[in-house]
Amino acid sequence: MTTKVPKNYYEILGVTREASAEQIKKAYRKLARKYHPDVSKEDDAEARMQEVNIAYDTLSDAEKKQEYDFQLDHPNFSHSNANQTQGSDFTDSAFHHYRSSQQQSDFSGFEDLFGRFGSGFGGGRNHQHDGAMRYKGEDQHARIDLELQVAYDGSTQKFSLQIPTYNAYGEAEVQRKTLEVKIPAGLKDGQQIRLNGQGQQGINGGENGDLYIEVHYPATHSYHVDGAHVYCHVDISPWEAALGQNIRVNLPNGRHVDVSLPKNAKTGQQLRLKDQGIPSQPAGHLYLILNIVLPVAQTDQQLRAYQDFAEAFHQFNPR
Missing domain, CATH: 2.60.260.20 (Urease metallochaperone UreE, N-terminal domain)
Known part of the structure; x- marks a missing residue:
């Protein structure tokens, strides 16, 4: 009696053993379009689709593919005869030695094609029910x-x-x-x-x-976010900056907080309000980025005020 040799999984998908993960995936998609029972007109579509699914399930998984390649290279160590317990044990030992002798980098990064984030057509985890994957x-x-x-x-x-x-x-x-x-x-x-x-x-x-x-959280002219930390741009007057006065700051949650500025604060200086950022675990901080805004002099009194200011700081040279 002649024993029927199982069809090679690479032959089923129409790829070579050197095929890349992307080539294996493309071959599977092409066959799935052809033999999917819901759309195929082939008489043996269901059986062929099951065959394709089993082949792909093996070749798209790094560990299963490695074991399958070992079996192809060592046909005398086949698991097919369940009565040959000693032979099966030896096969497991031989495959373990074969895997250990391989360079791990050969399989590093070879993730399940359709698993985890960004999986593809056919999905990642699979189960078998009534012969269909x-x-x-x-x-x-x-x-x-x-x-x-x-x-x-x-x-x-x-x-x-x-x-x-x-x-x-x-x-x-x-x-x-x-x-x-x-x-x-x-x-x-x-x-x-x-x-x-x-x-x-x-x-x-x-x-x-x-x-x-x-x-x-898109940035605005007032806020930008980095993780759980929030950065808020706050405009202050020259006298608030110079004298270190108290200011009221509106928070992103609609509430407000009173802040005491340091004397002689500068534009670009940051003040940290601990745990006032996004209330995650742990909470982020709120950073106030100071910006000194000069008022526009529109009246004679305001012009005289700037003149008095200039005379008071006649030794100051900003350049």
Whole structure:
């Protein structure tokens, strides 16, 4: 009786053993468009799609691919005969030695093509059910710009997103989503919110991917944000700067605080208000950046005031 030799996974996908991760992914997408049961007219589409999924599941995973390559190079150490316990144990030992002898850099950075952030068509985690591989949908990413006050008080925001995805034919398309998201107080600039199951749909009944929303607070003429720290530009008068007077500063959260300026304060000087920045864990600081503004002299009295000022500081030379 002739034993049927299993088809080589590389042959199934139509790639060579030297194929790159990107080439393997492209080959899978091409075959998925051809044999996906929902769109294919081939009589054996379901069986072929299952075959393609199994091949891709092996070759897209660094560890599985390495073990599979070892088995191809060492056919005498096959696991196929379950009764040969001694042979199987020896195979495991031989493969472990084979892996240990490889340079680790050969596989560094070889992440699951469709796993973690920015996964692709076919998803990252997969499961098998009734002979068909289930693939987790692609995780998606979006960015939203918020008013700085939201960082202090939190808010519920409703917004629309255009999510890149693939249709049943494997063709790229854009899906529009309208979401209502609760934004908690204390989110730092650049921090992400994870929405479970709001990413790309899974394949063959696999779970949906997740949606990661990155929060940003755009700079204005008054404020800019760096992580949890907030920088506020504050205009002050020459006499407030010289005399070190008290000023009232409006905070991004709508409240205000009284600040005592140091005497002879300078333009560009920063004053730190501890824990008055974004209330994250730990809280950021609020930095006041001072800017001395000279008033315009419009009356004779104001001109005389500048003249008196010049006479009082006749030795001062700003250049």
